[in-house]
Amino acid sequence: MARWEPRAAERLQKAALELYLERGFEAVTASEIAARAGLARRTFFRYFADKREVLFAGSGQLAEALSDAVASADPALSPLNACLAAGESVGARLAEWSADAARRRQVIEASPELQERERSKMAQLTTAAVEGLARRGVDAERAQLVAEIAILIFHTAFARWIDGAGKVAFEDCYREATVELRAAVA
Amino acid sequence: MARWEPRAAERLQKAALELYLERGFEAVTASEIAARAGLARRTFFRYFADKREVLFAGSGQLAEALSDAVASADPALSPLNACLAAGESVGARLAEWSADAARRRQVIEASPELQERERSKMAQLTTAAVEGLARRGVDAERAQLVAEIAILIFHTAFARWIDGAGKVAFEDCYREATVELRAAVA
DNA sequence: CGAGTGATGGCACGGTGTGCCATTGCGATG
DNA sequence: CATCGCAATGGCACACCGTGCCATCACTCG
Secondary structure (H helix, E strand, C coil), X not given: CCCCCCCHHHHHHHHHHHHHHHHCHHHCCHHHHHHHCCCCHHHHHHHCCCCCHHHCCCHHHHHHHHHHHHHCCCCCCCHHHHHXXXXXXXXXXXXXXXXXXXXXXXXXHCCHHHHHHHHHHXXXXXXXXXXXXXXXXXXXXXXXXXXXXXHHXXXXXXXXXXXXXXXXXXXXXXXXXXXXXXXHHC | CCCCCCCHHHHHHHHHHHHHHHHCHHHXXXXXXXXXXXXXXXXXXXXXXXXXHHHCCCHHHHHHHHHHHHHXXXXXXXXXXXXXXXXXXHHHHHHHHCCCHHHXXXXXXXXXXXXXXXXXXXXXXXXXXXXXXXXXXXXXXXXXXXXXXXXXXXXXXXXXXXXXXXXXXXXXXXXXXXXXXXXXXX
């Protein structure tokens, strides 16, 4: 099966996360990441469009999952509640999988450039939610607003869950954030 | 008063906006912007940290104004309402001033990189609102959530106002977005 | 007139991201 | 087995970015 050492992309991600942790994002070179992964600089840019993307692999699949979850949520739910339900289930799955979440977050928090990219990924999730809402027949303007609110909750909950260092369940963070939203708006 | 041609930064902004409109952000070089402004490339990077920043000058002052407006809003208002009131007044002042808003928005919408930067500027506004809320004694976690909601409204209203092409008042867009928020959450 | 000062220009450097082509290793086909 | 095809990889060159450093310019002040 494997012609060369397998899982090149995975190795690059691992190497990048390590180096970013050791020296900070800006002080790390694409060549260095590639070298640690046993690959050439040119190969790095085949797998990832730039130095930031290497930390956000798989976010496209997350967006797709969210879109589907929104579209297929209980038809009786309001647009916002459909998004919130979808966000909770998708986020819960994500929370199981990622043991690197805290280290990733640590790296991102130390770099404005990476924060910028993370916001783009959140925007991508918003777009996915909008798309899911469209499949429910929600009109575009309203969908945009609703999706933004839902992703705000999602992001808030995720951040708090990571800060909780495994002592709190993601779903609890999520519901707490939802309650706070409703209280703040009321 | 003026040693060289005055208002170098202003000239650079004008040249950049023109070129970005003509050829798109990515196809324009810092050297070209500087040349059109009658300056050297090196000078461009003295005024603006990178090619994106040239479109976002003055956003720092906006953030400061917002922070102050939040802090000095009617003490009887809830945190969210204080932010919303502050956002409306600051946004209204901004709406008067900027005739380039539509062209700027057109350029930004055509470039993912610029959208990324715009999100950073919105985040900066959020931080400013959080700071204003802190001066009101709102605790940090709640302030973050409330500020994000307020900036979401602000951004939505601004986008719709620009799309309205001068036919609608900013305040109307703002209030409409606020009503939709409350309806969506309820 | 000369010293001081702040804006500007020029230069060089390391890094980024990309197009292009050569090389490598493996499976499939005869 | 020979050889073709193919996809991953590597190497090279290039334009551009952003920055440190220093020289130059134009104006002010003593």
